[in-house]
Amino acid sequence: MFSKSNLLATLVATIVMFFLGYLIWGIATVDFFTEHTIVNAMKEVPDLGIIALANLIASFILSNLYSKWARGHHSLGQGFEFGAWIGALIGLGMGLITYATVSWMDITAHLVEAIIDIIFYGIIGAIIALIYKKTAAKE
Template identity: 75%
Template sequence: MFSKSNLLATLVGAVVMFFLGYLIWGIATVDFFADHTIVNTMKEVPNLGLIALGNLIGAFALSTLYSKWARGHHSMSEGFQFGAWIGVFVGIGMGLIWYATADWMDMTGHIAEAVIDIIYYGIIGAVIGLVYQKTAAKEK
């Protein structure tokens, strides 16, 4: 669980999560989601420290799960596939539950969020898979 590969994948994954998340939700899709938000619950100034900590914990969980899921077959494509399934869980599974229980966004917003989540977590998974591939113990 605290192997060199897992810790390095966690660190790299957390950095990518933080900056890619900012690029996607903080810059690229702000206007789109503003148009599809029903009730705005966003803070005026987000706590970047807690976002970074959340990304670190999330990346550790993803990296640990990936190491079990991949069973030693590490690659960017394996990682992307793993991450995409996480995106399906979060974006579609949880998105439908949020749509059914809260007035946060309209259906268009949730569908867009699901697609973005699948791609976002796919990229994070690919990065984690690549780190595992590059740091895996070499067979003699």
């Protein structure tokens, strides 16, 4: 659980999640989601420390899950697939539950969010796989 591969993958994935997340949700899609928001519940100034902590926790969990899922066979494609499944769970599974229970965004925004989540977590999974591949013990 606290192997060199896991800790390095956690660190790199945390950094990528933080900055890629900012680029996607903080810059690129702001106008789209603003147009599709039903009730704006966003804070005026987000707590970047809590976001960084959440990314660290998520990256650590993803890295541990990936390690068990990959069973020692690491590739970018396999990592992307792993992450895409996580993104589908979050974006489609949890996103549609959120749509069904909270008046936050319209269905279009939730579906777009699901697509973004699949790609975003696919990228994170690929990065985790790359770190595991580069730090794997040589046979």
